[in-house]
Amino acid sequence: MRIRIPEYFTGLLTYRFEFIYLARIFMLVGLYAAGLPHDRAKLSISDIFDTALPILHPLIAAGSNRCETLKSFFGLTYQQMLEKNATVEELSIDLITKNGNIKYNLTATSRLKRSLGSDKQIIVLVHGFRESSDGWMVGGVAPELLKVAGLKILALDGRKIINLEYFRSSTYTRFMGEQLGLFLSEIIKDGVDPMKIYLIGHSLGSHIAGIAGKKVQQQTGRLVGRITALDPAGPCFGNVDPSGRISRQDAVYVDVIHTNAGLLGLKEPVGDKDFYPNGGMTQPGCILSTCDHSRAWEFLAESVNSAKHFPARKCENWTSFKGGFCSKNSVSYMGLESKAGDPGLYFFTTAASSPFGLGPTGSG
Ligand SMILES: *[C@@H]1O[C@H](CO)[C@@H](O)[C@H](O)[C@H]1NC(C)=O
Ligand SMILES: *[C@@H]1O[C@H](CO)[C@@H](O)[C@H](O)[C@H]1NC(C)=O
Numbered sequence: 102m103r104i105r106i107p108e109y110f111t112g113l114l115t116y117r118f119e120f121i122y123l124a125r126i127f128m129l130v131g132l133y134a135a136g137l138p139h140d141r142a143k144l145s146i147s148d149i150f151d152t153a154l155p156i157l158h159p160l161i162a163a164g165s166n167r168c169e170t171l172k173s174f175f176g177l178t179y180q181q182m183l184e185k186n187a188t189v190e191e192l193s194i195d196l197i198t199k200n201g202n203i204k205y206n207l208t209a210t211s212r213l214k215r216s217l218g219s220d221k222q223i224i225v226l227v228h229g230f231r232e233s234s235d236g237w238m239v240g241g242v243a244p245e246l247l248k249v250a251g252l253k254i255l256a257l258d259g260r261k262i263i264n265l266e267y268f269r270s271s272t273y274t275r276f277m278g279e280q281l282g283l284f285l286s287e288i289i290k291d292g293v294d295p296m297k298i299y300l301i302g303h304s305l306g307s308h309i310a311g312i313a314g315k316k317v318q319q320q321t322g323r324l325v326g327r328i329t330a331l332d333p334a335g336p337c338f339g340n341v342d343p344s345g346r347i348s349r350q351d352a353v354y355v356d357v358i359h360t361n362a363g364l365l366g367l368k369e370p371v372g373d374k375d376f377y378p379n380g381g382m383t384q385p386g387c388i389l390s391t392c393d394h395s396r397a398w399e400f401l402a403e404s405v406n407s408a409k410h411f412p413a414r415k416c417e418n419w420t421s422f423k424g425g426f427c428s429k430n431s432v433s434y435m436g437l438e439s440k441a442g443d444p445g446l447y448f449f450t451t452a453a454s455s456p457f458g459l460g461p462t463g464s465g
């Protein structure tokens with residue numbers, strides 16, 4: 102038998118390094134959280150990331166491999182949690198009405214199913230890290246959707262699940278997506294047309310929506326009609342296999358709005374149409390990446406009742422768009438009314454404050 106001390110040592114050193122690295126992230130995040138007012142709603146993914154950014158940067162850049170190494174060290178990979186029989190019992194779903202939200206347990210939904218009926222379009226809003234079904238994103242988008250007739254609006258509520266640290270939360274998105282997918286598969290089997298199901302996810306919620314779409318396909322052989330991914334979370338989801346994140350295969354039509362690409366959001370195109378407002382990395386009027394990351398749902402919210410605010414120009418990249426080299430290319434509207442067809446990358450500019458849409462001026 103060979104003695105394999107050198108390898109063993111290398112492994113140990115790597116682990117030791119990763120441990121120190123991770124401990125520093127947690128310490129920073131802990132220090133930051135301790136200094137915050139005790140108002141949970143005000144604490145968002147990006148507040149944390151902005152604080153820990155200098156340390157998190159290499160992690161974001163290194164992509165999923167490093168993330169998986171770190172997770173496996175703490176027993177937080179999907180496989181490890183599966184073996185521990187992790188469940189997401191605390192998951193619920195809200196029916197949003199003009200008179201407030203009605204909460205349902207996602208594993209006991211017979212009452213909800215009756216109230217959904219089978220003829221209306223169903224929209225499911227899926228919030229991101231440290232958010233909830235009555236947080237910022239749902240609070241911004243749902244009131245606009247309520248003005249549109251003929252919709253049933255739901256919001257997944259995972260506030261007790263993706264409210265811990267980011268590594269654990271990024272794994273839990275998979276369990277949450279599967280649970281949501283099982284629920285959607287049930288209503289499809291009960292007669293709801295999958296084309297009438299439309300998922301809108303922000304940040305980690307984009308991946309939850311994607312996983313739900315995959316589950317529906319696996320369970321029913323059908324695809325949900327549409328998924329809109331609002332700045333899908335980047336950390337731990339860059340360069341991963343499409344089976345572990347939102348992808349263009351998860352719905353008949355997948356549109357993506359990138360507003361903090363390469364930092365809190367994914368940079369690479371993952372949908373049929375990928376919109377990069379203002380180039381997709383930073384947004385005018387924003388200083389913190391919190392703000393850039395949230396603009397995705399602010400743009401969508403504005404588009405709900407202003408369908409022509411965001412015409413976008415098809416182009417290979419931002420440099421070409423800005424240089425005016427794409428001004429003869431096709432235009433496609435970003436937002437609720439976005440339609441399938443002519444897949445690719447789309448660019449436009451916006452104002453620095455609401456209303457953001459510049460109409461034709463923004464599409465070059
Ligand atoms: C997980 O569930 C399986 C099947 O129910 C069981 O055999 C196994 O012991 C459980 N594992 C843990 C860690 O509880
Ligand atoms: C939802 O229902 C399941 C099974 O009926 C139960 O175990 C779980 O605690 C319930 N969750 C909530 C939040 O009520």
Ligand SMILES: *[C@@H]1O[C@H](CO)[C@@H](O)[C@H](O)[C@H]1NC(C)=O
Nearest residue numbers: 416417418419420421422426
């Ligand atoms: C942008 O696209 C053009 C045309 O395909 C290409 O020549 C150029 O190198 C690209 N620029 C960047 C920064 O990728």
